[in-house]
Amino acid sequence: MANFVQQVVSGLASGGIYGLLALAIVLINRSTGVINFAQGEMATLSAFLCWTLMDHGWAFWPAFAATLFLSFGGGLLLEAVVIRPIQNGPLVGIVILTIGLLIAINGLTTWIWGGAAKQFHGPFSTAPIRVGGVAFSKQDLGVIVVAFVAVGLVAALFARTRLGLALRAVAVNPLESRLVGIRASTMLAVGWGLAAALGAVAGVMAAPSLFLEPNMMQTVLLYAFAAAVLGGMESPLGAVVGGLLLGVVLNLAGTYVHWIGGELRLAVALALILGVLLVRPSGLFGRTALRRA
């Protein structure tokens, strides 16, 4: 029993990270209609920025704030330089471009910081706390709390603010948005900026437990996609709950289904994506885009 609880708890901890990255994926999808494959590498790059600031003697929280700020700016820049020139082309072109970005950013981080893993000291202690035979750390709890705070902020942004309304409008119908007076190109850029900042949160939260290296988020990205599909590509809360659920399912499957072990975890994620798409294509929290025939 203790082992079961242990697996659930550590599953939730890694699930929080999947959820955070999934949240960034959902955000960019909702505000620009793009599936961003570079989201993981962008998060890693942000984590390296934060690490570098701390390496230069900054305390964590100021470094984190600066990283969010820089990542937001970086997202704007990326949109302006790379995405905007092909904005009017087919959507699939932009999606493929993000795969190119994935490779390019990975190369950039390896070139600047080298491939060796770096120790990243986050704001929460990774020292284990034991409660009745179950071990977890403040880091584990911190990730989950941060994930829920982030989802609250994102949900409020979309549902309650003028900016959120404009972001949704542009994603649905860019031309129509311009006709009501919204600067659509600005909104697309802001969408990228926000997603980059949110990815930075995921990267910085992941780094203390995963060790910081250029490929840190690659597997996480796949899990994050699974989490986003599970929760519903459109739903911020779905992304985080999907992430947590996925973390737990993967851990339990790896522990109790002997032939899965550690090696087939990714395959479990794939099976889950397939299953969700077959049974409930809009995900657990997704709203089907209804349309009259």
Added chain:
Amino acid sequence: MALLELRDVEARYGEIRALHGVTLSVGEGDFVALLGANGAGKTTTLRAISGTVRTSGDVLLDGQKLFRRTPEAMARRGVAHVPEGRGTFSTLSVLDNLRLGAWVHGNASPRDLAHVFEFFPLLYERRAQQAGLLSGGEQQMLALARAMMAKPRLLLLDEPSLGLAPLIAREIFDVLVRMNESGTTVVVVEQNATTALQAAQHAFVLETGRVVLGGEASDLQRNESVRRSYLGY
């Protein structure tokens, strides 16, 4: 002075020229109908005004020549364009659509919302529904209601009655007339020339990208060639 003036406006889609020098003027408070066969350039004329197609020639608002006419800039100048096909934000709620209509004024005021719901009580009942779930007529009403939220000086409408039951089309035109009476200048492209000429004060007839005839709507109703080509009697 005219509210809106087009002087020798040309527009093209790639290689194809859609407007061959359109010149027309619309007075403040006017209700203008644009008539013409398919492909005569009616839709493109509206698009030239709202800045959604590249043009050469001059577009003047209040006698001022306009440069850099992006759609968002025109919206801020008080031009509301409802394109053909009931442009609504289909996955957003009816209420969100209306809020977006008021975008240029900041947040939608409860008073303006109440005013619009008075015109369209049905939209109030459906306010939480996705716009894409409304019927064709309801979507056209939503598109019009959204334009109303913008409190435009100049309202451009493309084929508002297309595919609608005659009764609903009449309702839409009644709303247009009421908006016009309360001060909004209206330019409407309409294939149903009878309805359009009854509601309008002035009309222009376009043929192959040019204005070939213009004047009082009542005069055009009596015009022999207009009757034969567009009114069918």
